[in-house]
Amino acid sequence: MTTPDLQPTERLPTYPAASEAESRGIVGFLLRCVLIILVGAVGVVAVALLVTPVRESVLILGSDARPDELSRGEVGRTDTLLVFVGDRAQPRLAMVSVPRDLWVTIPGYGQERINAAYEFGGPQTAKQTVSNLLGQPIDRYVIIGLQGVRDVVDAVGGIDITVPQAIHDDAYPTDDYGYQVVDIPAGRQHMDGDTALKYARTRHQDSDFARTARQQQVVVAVRNAMLNPLNWPRIPAVVAAISTSIKTDLSPFDVVALGAAMLRSPGDPDHLVIDTSLATELTGEDGAYLLQAKPSLQPTVAKFLAHPSGVAAAPVSVEVLNAAGVAGLAARTADRLTQAGYKIANVADAPKLQSQTTIMAKPSATSAANQIASTLGIPTSRVTTSNALTTADIQVTLGPDAH
Numbered sequence: 001m002t003t004p005d006l007q008p009t010e011r012l013p014t015y016p017a018a019s020e021a022e023s024r025g026i027v028g029f030l031l032r033c034v035l036i037i038l039v040g041a042v043g044v045v046a047v048a049l050l051v052t053p054v055r056e057s058v059l060i061l062g063s064d065a066r067p068d069e070l071s072r073g074e075v076g077r078t079d080t081l082l083v084f085v086g087d088r089a090q091p092r093l094a095m096v097s098v099p100r101d102l103w104v105t106i107p108g109y110g111q112e113r114i115n116a117a118y119e120f121g122g123p124q125t126a127k128q129t130v131s132n133l134l135g136q137p138i139d140r141y142v143i144i145g146l147q148g149v150r151d152v153v154d155a156v157g158g159i160d161i162t163v164p165q166a167i168h169d170d171a172y173p174t175d176d177y178g179y180q181v182v183d184i185p186a187g188r189q190h191m192d193g194d195t196a197l198k199y200a201r202t203r204h205q206d207s208d209f210a211r212t213a214r215q216q217q218v219v220v221a222v223r224n225a226m227l228n229p230l231n232w233p234r235i236p237a238v239v240a241a242i243s244t245s246i247k248t249d250l251s252p253f254d255v256v257a258l259g260a261a262m263l264r265s266p267g268d269p270d271h272l273v274i275d276t277s278l279a280t281e282l283t284g285e286d287g288a289y290l291l292q293a294k295p296s297l298q299p300t301v302a303k304f305l306a307h308p309s310g311v312a313a314a315p316v317s318v319e320v321l322n323a324a325g326v327a328g329l330a331a332r333t334a335d336r337l338t339q340a341g342y343k344i345a346n347v348a349d350a351p352k353l354q355s356q357t358t359i360m361a362k363p364s365a366t367s368a369a370n371q372i373a374s375t376l377g378i379p380t381s382r383v384t385t386s387n388a389l390t391t392a393d394i395q396v397t398l399g400p401d402a403h
Helices: 019-050 067-071 114-134 146-155 194-201 206-227 229-245 253-265 297-306 331-338 363-376
Strands: 055-063 080-088 092-098 103-106 110-113 140-144 159-163 167-173 180-183 187-191 246-248 270-273 277-285 289-293 315-323 343-349 360-362 383-385 394-398
Touching: 019 229, 055 114, 055 253, 080 114, 080 180, 080 206, 080 253, 092 114, 092 206, 092 253, 092 297, 103 114, 103 229, 103 289, 110 114, 110 140, 114 297, 140 146, 146 194, 146 206, 146 229, 159 194, 167 194, 180 194, 187 194, 194 206, 206 229, 206 253, 206 270, 206 363, 206 383, 229 246, 270 297, 315 331, 331 363, 331 394, 360 363, 363 383, 363 394
Parallel strands: 055 140, 092 270, 315 343, 315 394, 360 383
Antiparallel strands: 055 080, 080 092, 103 110, 140 246, 159 187, 167 180, 277 289, 360 394
16 A cells, blocks of 8 residues: 655745834825825815806706707707806805797897797807896806706706696607607606606696796706715716716816805705796787796896895785694784785685695796795795686695794
């Protein structure tokens, strides 16, 4: 019997442990890197706040160009025109929605609907046209297309919106020039990009004024989603979506400055929708529906942007109903609205109690209703429109959340 030829056990090589001095050196190097990054970031923010205006306005243009039009180099008309203002001094955020049917003078092109300004002369012409209309400077622009809205909303993980009343549209236009039925139920909804776009574009159920209010909701919802720390890991995807979806003259310093304004004003932006309280309805050639700015438009916008309590120059009447069961709540709220410049038509108890405060307005008083919501700290998603109001232009029904 032979003994197998065994090899001696081989030991794994060992390496000397890093010395304490070397470990301290590595940690120190990492801390220096972090410090350099932090100092650099603080420096960028400081420069941004120094070189940008304290109050900066951005014209957001939503193009309706479809994929085949874009492939031919056509830009389409901008049915969405929204001025976003970030004021670091107050601090305050504000939005002014401009209806697409306003009949204005487009510099260098004559009179036409305001939604044609970008198509005719590009972003600078659009900025100048809106600036002339509002009597306010427009610093920057952002233009985003239909697919861009879908991509950005999906990149933030979807948005949460409270739909005040169910949406039903039998003829929602599709990208291939067809139509489809759109149904969005009332209540709190988590929307993906496609649903958010439909919510912002549909108008057959109500009016273009209501549509502009919904567009403001979508903008606010995207902002709120990005302020949620749980969504911060999505920032690279959002940046990628934005970089491929929008055209803008915003510099990195502008972005930092506007971000600072958003952080300093964590509440929802104040809202103003230019509606028939600030524009006269006209009938153009071939029966076209048009709007013409009233003399009160520019002073109203100036007052609104100067202070949150700025109200429309056109007087509106307000009815305040107590549906909270709290004695004296309606009277106190009416006094508060009177001090803010509103005309109180009636103060009474509501026919029944309700769980939260709601605001109903005639279509012509939508902008004033949104301002009342801001004054009372009520989300503008709870503002609805109705032609059935008879007691006043606006009806505020107070729930237990009113204070």
